[in-house]
Amino acid sequence: MARRSFLGTGALAMSGLLAGGGAILSASAQAKPGDAGRAAERASPGTLGPIDFHTHMMDPDLPNLITGSLMTEHIAAWLKAMGSPDVHLEHMDRYGVGSHVVGFSNATQGISWGDAQHDLTCYRRTNDRIARDWVAAHPGRFHGAFGLPTQDVGLSVKELERAVTVLGMKVLQISSCSPDGVYFGDRRFDPLWEAVQHHGVTVFIHPHGQDNKPPFDDFALSNSVGQGVEEIKVMTSIIYNGVFDRFPNVKIVIAHGGGFLPHYYGRLDRNAVERPPTVRNISRMPSEYLKSFYYDSCVYGPEILAALIRIVGVDRVVLGSDYPVGEADGVGELRKTPALTEMDFRRIMLETPARLLGLPTS
Template sequence: MTAHPSPGHHPSSSTGAPPSPTVDVHAHVLLPEVEALVEGRPGLAGARALDARRNGPAALAVNGPMVRGRLPRLTDAAVRLAAMDAQGVDVQLVSPSPSHYHYWADEETAEKLYRLAGEATAAHCAADPDRLRGLGLVPLQHPDLMVPALDHALARGLSGVEISSHAPGRELSDPAYEPFWTRAEETGAVLFLHPFGCTLDERLDRWYLSNTVGQPTENAVALSHLIFSGVLDRHPGLKLIAAHGGGYLPTHIGRSDHAWSTRPDAGAGCAHPPSSYLKRLYFDSLVHDPHVLRELVRVAGADRVLLGSDFPFDMGTEDPVGALRAARLSEADFHAVRGGNAAALLRKD
């Protein structure tokens, strides 16, 4: 992966080392083809009703105009690339909007969905393969389809797949997912953990708590399932990026360590203190607070944090490099997070 000349292009150090690209690992694409596929299918109306209950009417009234105003950046690759230039971003790792998960879908629909999502995302990224890398989807509600879905994404030239924090009735610690973790580890696929919807439901249906509190909560719960169940012991080579800086878990990991060391039920499933597993995961930088970002770098390691913007949604940042610079990291750590870590992670053998 080489740097593209853009306003955000920086040398990797002041010593004349070769420049590294600025890489944003948290950027989305909207796929109208997917929504056309599921329209009218049994289960869609119920899923939309649940989403409405979880978000509340005030949030839904804002969401529609917000998304419509961002449609060109979400669907038109040329508009995306121009926006990247303005932000100083050389490369984006583009994942489908989480609204495309549709974990209510039956097996036949789910197979059509992951194929269409992978093909449409690959087509979007084909506009500039040097600057746009893509992720596909896998149906968490149908574990038997997940390995074929991952293979389909990789065969389309995508870097991996995006997953949510859970599926109905299944946590990420579910043993049924073991073949998927095994295949992801074998292939070196990138897994992007991005929640959609919070099971606290109507408790968060005002003031956009469904997102501001719900997303970090879901990240923390999902990562805790992966850690405490031993998934990361069994699959130490997983390349898993947690969106939103991993939510609440990294800044409160001491409580997990205390439980692991004090209670036999908490410590039964994983071999090491929970904090040690943060250094086996990757996290995006989208935490909206420079002090929190510094703490994330401290607990996970500067080599485990990647630039993320949530492009182009309103809960993201329009200036991801500026947000990173505000954390006042060392020069080496700044450039590692800005793009060096992601460039190494996405590099093809």
């Protein structure tokens, strides 16, 4: 079977990430127990509390792109966390988080391992593992995000239906594009969007990264900048191809605060005026569709998050830490955001993510 090039390029990208001594990797390994428990709204273990919409697990049956000389003690620690619901639970209890939305780490394990049928077998196994070993084994603490072989829409729709109706999962996690490089605004994905809308599934888009080629090589830019570039590409594909016009009830959460696009929308609207054919598939100005997405809070800067909230509205943002490779204390980082009220914090940490999951908040 033909193995996708993402495996090789992903390993190169991770090699570039590690070249700088690991300084830009997760703050979780540097977390101190004393950092926890500062805010009164945090949950006691086992109670409904903040919902972290962006966390990762690893499937031991899928390839691990970090091997051999790429492995460090630091990396091993967060790989261990990805493989253990118990480590997730310890982290949640330490920092007062009620539950994690957990999906497999596509940036670490790739998005394809062969042809579509083989990928379906892998995704079914991973989806079953998340539903069984994470969600069912720890009631109320995990919400599973399932994956699909998106290079074959027919197979994807069938597995979506199984994940929702049999496994009870409510979140679909996809990358920024399919294994054959097609972004999700393409009309070939209309049956998938129709199924997503019909079943009330929330889609969480998390890029698998960019190739580690010039000018991204040597400086880990395939990760630090490349993720944001991928988010721009998938968001504009969805906007300009009219997905929200054809499927107005779809719910899409973009990782990492949507990357760069929410802060660079002016040129989209300029082109809408100067080049009218660019907006032939949509009914509003391009920037207006920014408020059709949801965004996680993992942007590594309170001023950046404050700007995102001013642009899209506080009701379009959900708590997301990218645990275990992102912010060690997602709630604490969120609390640093200026000019937010207690009600704003409650919306971001609890009410909006609960609504996306179909959960009550009282």
